[in-house]
Amino acid sequence: MGFEPPQRLARTLGETYGDAAAAEWLGKLPELVGTVLDRASLDAERVMAPGGRSSLVVLVRRSDGSPAALKIAPPFTRPDLERDALAHWNGWGAVQLLDEAGEGALVLERLHPEVSLRSLPEAKSLLEAAGTVRKLWVEPPEGHGFETAAERTARQARAMEPYREDAATAELTAAALAAREELVAADTETVLLHGNFRQGKVLAGDRTPWLAVGPEPLVGERAYDLARLVRDRVEDLVAASSGASAARRRVNKLADSLDLDRERLRGWTLFRAVESGTRALTAGRRQDAELLLEFASWL
Structure with missing residues (x-):
């Protein structure tokens, strides 16, 4: 072939x-x-x-x-x-x-790869996403080999350290790293997580309307898994005059709909957005980085 x-x-x-x-x-x-x-x-x-x-x-x-x-x-x-x-x-x-x-x-x-939750209006897509990810949060299998959220984010945190010295990113990076330290210190959940859950990772199916694909599985707390979903369609949020308030409302709405602590979801969303933003800077994707870091600054 x-x-x-x-x-x-x-x-x-x-x-x-x-x-x-x-x-x-x-x-x-x-x-x-x-x-x-x-x-x-x-x-x-x-x-x-x-x-x-x-x-x-x-x-x-x-x-x-x-x-x-x-x-x-x-x-x-x-x-x-x-x-x-x-x-x-x-x-x-x-x-x-x-x-x-x-x-x-x-x-x-x-599945139907051309039809993801991104094809739905935002309110509907977030509702369906919440219903899908909830099903994935189960006890991991005995003797599993999945890393923990603390282990994965420790590796990411080390890669972020140089951005503490960059005037443009120092404040956000420090805040994100501090949030991570506080979160992992008090994380007692060990459910199986998708690891990269967002609207584009939920596709239409025949057996059931929506199914998740492409996991990067790990174990940890549910708020970690939801954090990537919060910033979906970030380009639309940044382009809107009410983007900052809309982002904060999304954190609260998703946390409440899945019975999660708002502050823990906000903290993981901050860390994961800054981590993605600094990684984009390292890769030379400056436009992506600017979107992600502006979004993080609203949190």
């Missing part, structure tokens, strides 16, 4: 894991796809583009003619953890894992 990897996949892997590691895996990808298709007796229909940020998604047919989606991710993104989370959810609120095909490849239930 000949193809060019989607540009978004190549760009994101390079930014996140390094150009050398990304280039090595992407160079092997065409041959890998062919091997996996043969091994799993799948017929490819088309590659999804722009597709995922850390994996290739191919729409396929199984040997019995039923539709499915093949997801192939490099080993350094830990596809085994996604597999374990999807197996544990077993289709409850998330896409169903149908099979494994080795080499970091998962055969998944076919």
Whole structure:
């Protein structure tokens, strides 16, 4: 199967894991796809583009003619953890894992990738998102290998440290790091979390109207998982004259709808927005960084 990897996949892997590691895996990808298709007796229909940020998604047919989606991710993104989370959810609120095909490849239930919660009006999309993410917050499996929110954010916090010395980002970075320290010190929840939950990660399905995809699973408190959702459609918030007040109302509304502490959700939203903003600066995506840091300043 000949193809060019989607540009978004190549760009994101390079930014996140390094150009050398990304280039090595992407160079092997065409041959890998062919091997996996043969091994799993799948017929490819088309590659999804722009597709995922850390994996290739191919729409396929199984040997019995039923539709499915093949997801192939490099080993350094830990596809085994996604597999374990999807197996544990077993289709409850998330896409169903149908099979494994080795080499970091998962055969998944076919959803409607062109229809996510972002296609709905904002109020409706947030309501559906809250109903979906609530289903994912379950006890993790015994003996799991998922990292904790404290472990993941400690790694991120170390990468943010240089921005304490930058006049443009010092105040926000310090506030975000202080918020994280306070949050992890008092975090007693250990539920299974999606890890990257937002409107674009919830797709329309046939088995049930909306299902989550693309988890980056970890364990911790529910407010961490909701924090990324708070800043969805950030470009619209920043463009609106009432963006700051709308962002704060969104924190309160989501916290109340899922019975979470408003201040803990605000704190995690601040940390995750500043972390994403400083990471965008490091990658040279200044426009994205400015949007994220302006949003964070409202909190």
